[in-house]
Amino acid sequence: MNGAAPALRIxxxxxxxxxxxxxxxxxxxxxxxxxxxLLGPNGAGKTTTINAIVGLAKITAGSISLFGHDVVRxxxxxxxxxxxxxxxxxxxxxxxxxxxxxxxxxYYGLRGPAVAKRADLLLERFDLASKAKLVYTKLSGGMKRRxxxxxxxxxxxxxxxxxxxxxxxxxxxxxxxxxxLRELNVNGTTIILTTHYLEEAEELCDRIGIIQDxxxxxxxxxxxxxxxxxxxxxxxxxxxx
Amino acid sequence: xxxxxxxxxxxxxREMVRTFSIINQVIWPPxxxxxLYVFIFGLGLGSRIKEVQGVSYxxxxxxxxxxxxxxxxxxxESSSSVFQGRFMNSIQELLIAPLSAIEIVLGxxxxxxxxxxxxxxxxxxxxxxxxxxAPHEWLLYVVTIxxxxxxxxxLGIIFGLLAEKFDHIAVLTTFFITPLVFVGGxxxxxxxxxxxxxxxxxxxxxxYMIDSFRYSYTLTGDVPLGxxxxxxAALALGAFAVALRMTATGxxxxx
Numbered sequence: 001m002n003g004a005a006p007a008l009r010i011x012x013x014x015x016x017x018x019x020x021x022x023x024x025x026x027x028x029x030x031x032x033x034x035x036x037x038l039l040g041p042n043g044a045g046k047t048t049t050i051n052a053i054v055g056l057a058k059i060t061a062g063s064i065s066l067f068g069h070d071v072v073r074x075x076x077x078x079x080x081x082x083x084x085x086x087x088x089x090x091x092x093x094x095x096x097x098x099x100x101x102x103x104x105x106x107y108y109g110l111r112g113p114a115v116a117k118r119a120d121l122l123l124e125r126f127d128l129a130s131k132a133k134l135v136y137t138k139l140s141g142g143m144k145r146r147x148x149x150x151x152x153x154x155x156x157x158x159x160x161x162x163x164x165x166x167x168x169x170x171x172x173x174x175x176x177x178x179x180x181l182r183e184l185n186v187n188g189t190t191i192i193l194t195t196h197y198l199e200e201a202e203e204l205c206d207r208i209g210i211i212q213d214x215x216x217x218x219x220x221x222x223x224x225x226x227x228x229x230x231x232x233x234x235x236x237x238x239x240x241x
Numbered sequence: 242x243x244x245x246x247x248x249x250x251x252x253x254x255r256e257m258v259r260t261f262s263i264i265n266q267v268i269w270p271p272x273x274x275x276x277l278y279v280f281i282f283g284l285g286l287g288s289r290i291k292e293v294q295g296v297s298y299x300x301x302x303x304x305x306x307x308x309x310x311x312x313x314x315x316x317x318e319s320s321s322s323v324f325q326g327r328f329m330n331s332i333q334e335l336l337i338a339p340l341s342a343i344e345i346v347l348g349x350x351x352x353x354x355x356x357x358x359x360x361x362x363x364x365x366x367x368x369x370x371x372x373x374x375a376p377h378e379w380l381l382y383v384v385t386i387x388x389x390x391x392x393x394x395x396l397g398i399i400f401g402l403l404a405e406k407f408d409h410i411a412v413l414t415t416f417f418i419t420p421l422v423f424v425g426g427x428x429x430x431x432x433x434x435x436x437x438x439x440x441x442x443x444x445x446x447x448x449y450m451i452d453s454f455r456y457s458y459t460l461t462g463d464v465p466l467g468x469x470x471x472x473x474a475a476l477a478l479g480a481f482a483v484a485l486r487m488t489a490t491g492x493x494x495x496x
Contacts, residue, residue: 017496048496051496054337055336055337055495056333056336056337056495056496057495057496058491058495058496075339076244076245076339076341077339079337079338079339080339082337084337086330086333088330090329090330090331090333090334091331092255092331092334093329093331094255094258094259094262094263095255095258099258103251103254103255103334104334104338106247106248106250106251106252106254106255107245107248107251107252107334107335107338107339107340108248108338108339109245109246109247109248109339110247111247111251
């Protein structure tokens, strides 16, 4: 493991689907420990970029590395370093939620009492312990959202990617999730967040990248980006077609 | 070959959890259907048929019925599991984990083999109790089940990846598997067919599976055992290779 390597390094990433270019020559680096926001309008290329990082999308050109490990050539070392909390609820419907966590850990090569203990700890932390024996379809929207995060953390990744983690949740839960994410980041986990809620990015992120039509149109610290104005004004100015 | 052994085992275990959580779809139907076949064809109509391959018709029927159920269930389970994983996106749990294509494909296939052996043993027990039909060559019994389960689990993965809707999965079952199994020797020995149909049967892959499996019961077959096993092994290897290739290239899995 290369301790000096950034959490994420993307060099000239291109992703094409036939004639359509979803991601067009994007490069950026996320240092370890940063809370990074990846913003952009619908269809800008955020989820495609995330999918390329975690191996769900094949890279057309360029390269991505996680903590110095190339996600294509050195995927076996790279994948355990990242946890993904996708926007949609894609849990295994045949497993209760405790087993969702335990089996996910298993896919990462982890098992035994330590994993069971961590699963219980995460269920407790995300206020899901009383629902441990239920399948995810029996949970409320907010609980499913928290389970998404718990699953992303079960193998103790050093980088967590959250794709719209607060989409469709009420204000109370959103604030609760913000608090959880801040705590996670303070404890050393690098976080990459995509969101449509600009105040969320403003509140949580150290640094923000804005994607428009597959291209990176801004990459600044949150303070530099906002300057004297508001993130909403900057965002609308940069993403206006 | 398998580096992430724990991940591979987790996938096999997950598939078994799935099987037993839908036990009324996977385990009991083959048992009930076999019971019906044995009572209606074996003990009812079969009492009017003289010995086939040196055993009673009911005893002759049992290995064919085991193959019939095993083929159907093995294909259905792996194809629906893969397709459902794609449809619900839960297969992404595997795709983002440090699991190689061979670990994923083997996970589904080994689960298919375990499921097949379990179903086969249940029906075998029925055969012993109802018509005193028991295998004599246990090694051949196991080898044939494993090869057939590898073949149809792999085909299940292939069609689970190809399918765009659940209906597509049924195409192979409805138009190929079921008709070919039924005419492949489940209910009759090839030697009882007219010469033309005997020759046609040689082009039916199911015939070789049923014939080699029945050999473990009757110690005799319609074609040499080596030929039957060779055909089944070649088909299993081919289907496994295709399933592996599709998974490794991320066919309909990775965009």
